[in-house]
Amino acid sequence: xxxVGIFSLTLLLTMSFFxxxxxxxxxxxxxxxxxxxxxxxxxxxxxxxxxxxxxxxNSQNDGPQEEDYLPLEDSDLRSQFKATDxxxxxxxxxxxxxxxxxxxxxxxxxxxxSIFKNIYFPPDGHVVQEKEDLQIIADIVxxxxxxRSANLIIEGHCDETMPASYNMALGTRRANQLRxxxxxxxxxxxxxxxxxxxxxxxIALGHTKNDWAKNRRVEFKLYER
Amino acid sequence: xxxxxxxxxxxxFPLMILAQExxxxxxxxxxxxSVLIGSIQQKKEEKLLSTFLNVLQSDIRLSGLxxxxxxxxxxxxxxxxxxxxxxxxxxxxxxxxxxxxxxxVYESKNRTKLFSLNSDVLxxxxxxxxxxxxxxxxxxxxxxxxxxxxxxxxxxxxxxKKDEEFISEVWMCDYDGYNAKQLTYEKSYGVNPIFVPNRxxxxxxIFISFKNGQSKLFLGSLDGDKIxxxxxxxxxxxxxxxxxxxxxxxxxxxxSGRADLFVQHLNKNGVFLGKPQQIFSKPRSIQAxxxxxxxxxxxxxxxxxxxxxxxxxxxxxxxxxxxxxxVELISLKNRQxxxxxxxxxxxxxxxxxxxxxxxxxWIYDLETKEEWQLTKGLENKENPSFAKDSLHLVYNxxxxxxxxxxxxxxxxxKPMLITKEHQECRFPSFEP
Numbered sequence: 001x002x003x004v005g006i007f008s009l010t011l012l013l014t015m016s017f018f019x020x021x022x023x024x025x026x027x028x029x030x031x032x033x034x035x036x037x038x039x040x041x042x043x044x045x046x047x048x049x050x051x052x053x054x055x056x057x058n059s060q061n062d063g064p065q066e067e068d069y070l071p072l073e074d075s076d077l078r079s080q081f082k083a084t085d086x087x088x089x090x091x092x093x094x095x096x097x098x099x100x101x102x103x104x105x106x107x108x109x110x111x112x113x114s115i116f117k118n119i120y121f122p123p124d125g126h127v128v129q130e131k132e133d134l135q136i137i138a139d140i141v142x143x144x145x146x147x148r149s150a151n152l153i154i155e156g157h158c159d160e161t162m163p164a165s166y167n168m169a170l171g172t173r174r175a176n177q178l179r180x181x182x183x184x185x186x187x188x189x190x191x192x193x194x195x196x197x198x199x200x201x202x203i204a205l206g207h208t209k210n211d212w213a214k215n216r217r218v219e220f221k222l223y224e225r
Numbered sequence: 226x227x228x229x230x231x232x233x234x235x236x237x238f239p240l241m242i243l244a245q246e247x248x249x250x251x252x253x254x255x256x257x258x259s260v261l262i263g264s265i266q267q268k269k270e271e272k273l274l275s276t277f278l279n280v281l282q283s284d285i286r287l288s289g290l291x292x293x294x295x296x297x298x299x300x301x302x303x304x305x306x307x308x309x310x311x312x313x314x315x316x317x318x319x320x321x322x323x324x325x326x327x328x329x330v331y332e333s334k335n336r337t338k339l340f341s342l343n344s345d346v347l348x349x350x351x352x353x354x355x356x357x358x359x360x361x362x363x364x365x366x367x368x369x370x371x372x373x374x375x376x377x378x379x380x381x382x383x384x385x386k387k388d389e390e391f392i393s394e395v396w397m398c399d400y401d402g403y404n405a406k407q408l409t410y411e412k413s414y415g416v417n418p419i420f421v422p423n424r425x426x427x428x429x430x431i432f433i434s435f436k437n438g439q440s441k442l443f444l445g446s447l448d449g450d451k452i453x454x455x456x457x458x459x460x461x462x463x464x465x466x467x468x469x470x471x472x473x474x475x476x477x478x479x480x481s482g483r484a485d486l487f488v489q490h491l492n493k494n495g496v497f498l499g500k501p502q503q504i505f506s507k508p509r510s511i512q513a514x515x516x517x518x519x520x521x522x523x524x525x526x527x528x529x530x531x532x533x534x535x536x537x538x539x540x541x542x543x544x545x546x547x548x549x550x551x552v553e554l555i556s557l558k559n560r561q562x563x564x565x566x567x568x569x570x571x572x573x574x575x576x577x578x579x580x581x582x583x584x585x586x587w588i589y590d591l592e593t594k595e596e597w598q599l600t601k602g603l604e605n606k607e608n609p610s611f612a613k614d615s616l617h618l619v620y621n622x623x624x625x626x627x628x629x630x631x632x633x634x635x636x637x638x639k640p641m642l643i644t645k646e647h648q649e650c651r652f653p654s655f656e657p
Contacts, residue, residue: 068458069480070502087482090460102438163563163577163607165514166534168463169484173511176482195439201391
């Protein structure tokens with residue numbers, strides 16, 4: 001009977017080892033998902049995490065004059081998360097015409113190329129963390145504060161590992177993240193425009209991890225009057 | 226004996242735990258009717274007949290409604306062979322006379338003639354394909370009481386490089402990839418073209434153009450090359466989808482600083498009703514492509530609000546919601562999902578999901594709430610779009626070999642390459 005007991009224990013240990021075995025990718029995905037749920041839990045404690053409310057066709061369709069769209073009614077969407085979610089609404093200055101004089105925006109020239117360097121991101125990431133990237137942002141802020149007539153387009157780009165449609169949204173997130181960082185350091189939001197090209201305009205045309213790393217980037221286009 | 230039983234139980238138990246889960250799929254191959262296409266050679270009109278036969282054969286093959294057709298073309302002297310032992314369910318005999326094509330359709334078993342069809346007068350040989358499609362459509366309707374997709378067109382984009390810059394123009398082709406026609410000549414970047422439903426009595430499409438710097442919704446005509454921005458909303462506009470009745474246009478915008486889902490209501494003439502409405506937003510998340518249910522009462526969209534991009538269903542109320550709408554997660558099997566397309570019968574949603582490292586097309590069955598994998602193979606698949614028969618899908622591949630368009634039907638699951646010339650064909654969308 002003792003032998004059966006030892007045998008059963010060995011089997012149970014084997015089972016628990018194999019059933020928990022996962023590769024590193026799966027573990028990472030789980031950590032990410034768990035992290036998001038953790039945030040969700042904290043948000044709920046903070047001020048109640050609510051799903052968005054719907055608006056429909058009625059007299060409220062025209063909405064407030066100051067907005068060019070009907071925003072969601074979730075008050076929590078505006079008030080909460082200020083500490084962690086950093087969305088800043090786009091400038092309505094160019095709502096009808098898009099970016100003014102788009103043709104005049106150029107890739108930074110020899111003089112400015114050392115300031116407006118590309119910023120790179122981890123897979124599916126959008127947060128600027130590296131010290132040298134934060135230095136680039138500080139240099140850009142300094143330049144824009146010194147050159148008050150300069151406007152900037154912030155282009156978000158992605159690698160080819162995700163679908164084109166999702167990448168369009170991801171590139172938007174990257175570009176807006178950079179825009180927020182510049183605004184928070186005192187750059188006028190009316191001088192900053194974002195655009196996402198997703199994976200449509202890669203700079204590295206290969207299909208290796210190195211190529212993908214080069215393509216997950218934010219680029220800058222500058223317009224100086 | 227007791228010891229033996231215990232030993233057996235403990236021996237098999239780990240195997241049960243460790244064994245991989247296999248889906249046992251019982252092959253339920255639908256019994257499809259078979260067709261013989263017969264014709265007598267007409268040397269004067271050889272090219273014309275050859276084109277017609279090729280189109281008819283291709284339509285039968287792509288329809289998913291018949292077995293691979295058999296073709297029998299005989300000389301005048303051997304014309305009696307056409308009447309020899311028909312093994313197929315139907316025999317279709319074709320001839321060209323007085324500038325018209327004729328089809329005689331027989332039921333093989335009883336050798337009875339079911340019906341005859343004839344085309345309009347062929348004015349130019351370039352119309353041969355159109356006439357063959359039309360006769361096939363009529364034939365299927367008479368035989369099976371079903372509508373085909375032979376008259377549906379596909380919008381897509383072609384990416385190329387000009388002066389070291391990528392550009393992408395909008396094109397349109399027939400459902401089988403023929404008659405490709407360029408619609409935009411902007412030398413700019415255009416993506417996500419979709420047809421505007423025909424209820425406005427016009428032939429238009431909406432797409433995203435970057436010609437003014439930021440990505441904006443533009444309207445173009447299928448007959449001309451002029452395009453116009455349509456949405457005076459700040460920021461970027463991306464990933465449009467339109468309801469079948471044409472009363473709602475969904476898109477993603479970063480007007481608020483995040484990539485949120487918006488809906489613009491339209492009146493029966495296609496004019497915007499009021500302002501666009503932000504219908505879904507979530508801090509620290511982005512929303513991506515969407516697709517409307519055929520009745521326009523629900524929308525399926527991509528969001529990474531719970532970690533990785535997944536599909537969510539949301540109801541679209543007609544009045545200001547008094548309670549929170551339920552957002553239902555539907556893609557459970559895979560972590561990375563995208564590009565939903567709702568079928569016209571309302572029963573299925575096609576989408577892409579990363580499956581063992583490769584993006585494949587999956588189908589979500591709204592009745593059984595189950596997901597199943599449609600495509601296989603080593604290339605990534607993107608942007609599935611249902612045809613109006615809810616049986617066919619068009620999608621594009623992406624990879625080292627470029628991007629190509631494929632047509633696939635849900636029954637036989639065999640992808641058919643339909644792009645003929647260009648290397649980078651993407652963002653296909655079927656005509657509703």
